[in-house]
Amino acid sequence: AMSDHDVREHSDAVVREYLARRGLTATLAAMDAEKPRTASSLSSRAAVVAGLKLAKLVKRNKERVNAAPLGSLLEILCEALIVNERPINVDVVPFAAGASAPRIAGAVAALAHANVGNDEGEDWLPLARPERPAAAAAAA
Numbered sequence: 001a002m003s004d005h006d007v008r009e010h011s012d013a014v015v016r017e018y019l020a021r022r023g024l025t026a027t028l029a030a031m032d033a034e035k036p037r038t039a040s041s042l043s044s045r046a047a048v049v050a051g052l053k054l055a056k057l058v059k060r061n062k063e064r065v066n067a068a069p070l071g072s073l074l075e076i077l078c079e080a081l082i083v084n085e086r087p088i089n090v091d092v093v094p095f096a097a098g099a100s101a102p103r104i105a106g107a108v109a110a111l112a113h114a115n116v117g118n119d120e121g122e123d124w125l126p127l128a129r130p131e132r133p134a135a136a137a138a139a140a
Contacts, residue, residue: 054076
C-alpha cells in the first residue's frame with residue numbers, strides 16, 4: 001500500500017506533468033518555488049505510470065480512434081472518471097483511523113489496476129471521497 005508520502009509524491013508529479021505538457025511554465029515555476037522538488041520527487045512519467053498502475057489507461061489513450069490522444073496523465077485520469085457510467089464504489093477507498101488525509105491516489109491506483117480493461121470489456125475507474133469518520137475529522 002502507498003504511504004501518505006508516496007501519495008503526495010505521485011500527486012505532485014501528476015500536477016507537474018500536467019503543467020509542463022500544457023505549457024504552463026510560470027505556474028510550474030511557482031509550484032517549484034512553493035513546493036521544491038526533493039530527492040524523492042518523481043521526475044519520470046514512466047515512474048508515475050508504473051507507481052499508479054496506469055499502463056492500461058495510457059495505452060488506451062494512445063490508441064484513441066475518434067480523437068487525438070490526451071496529453072497528460074491528469075487528463076487521462078479525468079477522462080476515465082468522466083466516462084465512468086457505473087456507480088461509485090465508496091467501500092474501496094481506504095481510510096486509516098485517525099489519518100489526516102485520505103489515501104485517494106493509492107485507491108485510484110488500485111482501482112485502475114483492478115478495473116480498467118477487465119475481462120468483460122467494460123472500463124471502470126471509480127473514485128469517491130466518502131465522509132471522513134468523526135474521529136479522523138477531529139484529529140485533522
